[in-house]
Amino acid sequence: MKRLSLLCLALALTSSALFAQKKYDEIKYPELNSFQVPEVETSTADNGITYYLLEDTELPLIELRVNIKTGGVLVSAEKEGLASITGTVIRSGGTQSIPADSLNVLLENKAASMETGIGFTSGSAWMNVLAEDFDELLPIFIDLLTNPAFPDDKIELAKTQTKSSISRRNDNSQSVGVREFQKLIYGPESVYARTTEYETIDNITREDIVNFHKDHFVSENMMIGVVGDFDASEMKQKLEEAFSNIPSGGETSLNFPEVDYEPQSTINFAHKSDVNQSFILMGHLGGMRDNPDYPQIQVMNRVLSGGFSGRLMQVIRTEMGLAYSAFGQYSMNSFYPGFFFAGVSTKSSTTAEAIEAVIEQIRRLQNEPITKKELQDTKDQILNSSVFEYDSYEEVLSQQMSYDYRGLPGDAFDQYIEGVKNTTIEDVQRVAKEYLNPDYLQIMVVGNKDEIGDQLQQFGDVNEVDITIPEPGSDEPVVDGDATKGKEWLEKMANALIEPGSDVVAVQEKSVITQKTPMGDMDIQNSSVTNFADYSTERNLTTPQGQMTMSFKDGGGTMQMGGQQRQLPPQMAKPMLNEMKRNYLSIAINHEDIQAEYLGDETADGEDYAVVRMTNDQVKVTYLLDQETGLPHMSRYTEMNPQTGQRQEAKSVYSDWNEAGGVMYAYSVVTYVDEQVAAELTVESHSIPE
Secondary structure (H helix, E strand, C coil): CHHHHHHHHHHHHHHHHHHHCCCHHHCCCCCCCCCCCCCCEEEECCCCCEEEEEECCCCCEEEEEEEECCCHHHCCHHHCCHHHHHHHHHHHCEECCCEHHHHHHHHHHCCCEEEEEECCCCEEEEEEEEHHHHHHHHHHHHHHHHCECCCHHHHHHHHHHHHHHHHCCCCCHHHHHHHHHHHHHHCCCCCCCCCCCHHHHHCCCHHHHHHHHHHHCCHHHEEEEEEECCCHHHHHHHHHHHCCCCCCCCCCCCCCCCCCCCCCCEEEEEECCCCCEEEEEEEEECEECCCCCHHHHHHHHHHHHCHHHCHHHHHHHHHCCCCCEEEEEECEECCCCCEEEEEEEEEHHHHHHHHHHHHHHHHHHHHCCCCHHHHHHHHHHHHHHHHHHHCCHHHHHHHHHHHHHHCCCCCHHHHHHHHHHHCCHHHHHHHHHHHCCCCCCEEEEEECHHHHCCHHHHHCCEEECCCCCCCCCCCCCCCCCEHHHHHHHHHHHHHHHECCCCCCCEEEEEEEEEEEECCEEEEEEEEEEEECCCCEEEEEEEECCEEEEEEEECCEEEEEECCEEEECCHHHHHHHHHHHHHCHHHHHHCHHHCEEEEEEEEEECCEEEEEEEEEECCEEEEEEEECCCCCEEEEEEEEEECCCCEEEEEEEEEEEEEEECCEEEEEEEEEEECCEEEEEEEEEEEECCC
């Protein structure tokens, strides 16, 4: 009985609690506590350096950061990438007195770090150390800033790493879309949209790097901030003494060209054969950070595309089911105009529908007032996230230095927050009408043209954007050959390989491919059928990792492994196509369409061979032909190594010729890259498929 009474009491209490509960939107929350931003002590020394000091004794650490007035905006187009590489090698190359490896060991032993970098509008350097090690490491940090060694090997490493990034820049649809969209807004030749290329990296010399550093790492260009466990008066004296010998050279003038933007409506498309969805951006030129309407514009943009609560996500993804993701931004820069964009990722078949849906939501902001709830929710998002703006003393210092560098008032953030709080429904509609232009949107789509079809034509004439990565020019001298003799040797080679009058276009091969790797030889069993008329192939490969099937046709293909299938990325598809076009059977089968030039004779392995340069649809290869039989002894060609950004010499040596079905086939092929054996092909059999 007592137990039952207790149970009834518990139920009664639970019921009363349930009745007392309110809905989440009825709960009244108190105002956020105001955050007292600690004051940063500032001063300017006689040599032009401005110091920012902020004491924080919570941990025995000191962080020193330097802002340098420099940037990629100062670099000429033919040397694009110079600023970034300079910023990298200042740190990676060590100093003239302390080699990089020794510096790394020293910092590791002290649990300290030093880093440098140069972006588009500024350079930076920073040091994080234990307070007890600050006096010892400060001179080394200054030595790094003023006397970098710039050793050749570290410069080459930085250039190689940059080239590797260039080779991967088309891997991701989002990065392709943003890059090409910027070109639409600012112009393809604009400093605000330029891309680093293999050639521009090759143009950069050590002298360029030394001079760029010398011109900009001077006292008049420096702002130095220190935060951590120290006494401000002592630190000020210490810094002024330590940095007194920084070279002087005059303040750099950062010239930001005006943007000549003409509002226009365009539809632009970049093809990526290895995707099955479309990445879409649409927008126009944005504005400047000092615009008085900055807070209202950001509220407006947050209503449109503010994460899961934004209209793009709520309507286009949740209600219409058209998008995997929806996003947007109205960027407003300090030095040059930003840009507005709204976008979605959608399946290929709904590309046009998704574009129309985004445009409709932009128009809706202009034509209909937002709701009170939308306004309040958006304000809450911005205000609640604002606490992270000053979540550490380091952030306070960094923000103050950033505002001063960009010419903004010290209370710029407070002004922004106050502007957000005071934004009204009418303000949002007003700025939407004034700063959005849905009639003149530049639309950029990255996707698969075979799946999208003609959907984009309803938006106007489609401008196809070429995203091919330009290869560096060749240093090889151009040698003219004898075209008449070249054709004669080509005929002899074709007749030696394929029985005259034969209609052979494809070959089936069973072989073992031995790849040379740093870990040792790797054998791959290959069973393939290749059609050299339409350049298609089906390859079944048995690798140490398992079975793989590769299919290629019409310039693209697929890979299947472990039950998973994916499109061949362009960086694999193009070399695969070129390999087929260089193949000796491809040359023989298509010999009537091949350009050939006889370049003379050459001795190789003790024998004389005829040297013939052949061009198959712009793909060049040079063959050494047996002067009696006409069979190939060797092929030579140059190819691009995307990881290094350099051309490499490749050659294949053929032997052990066998005939089947009227076709001669080399059963042994050894391929060399830069004179090193890269692969060996051992053919077991070949035949002509029915």
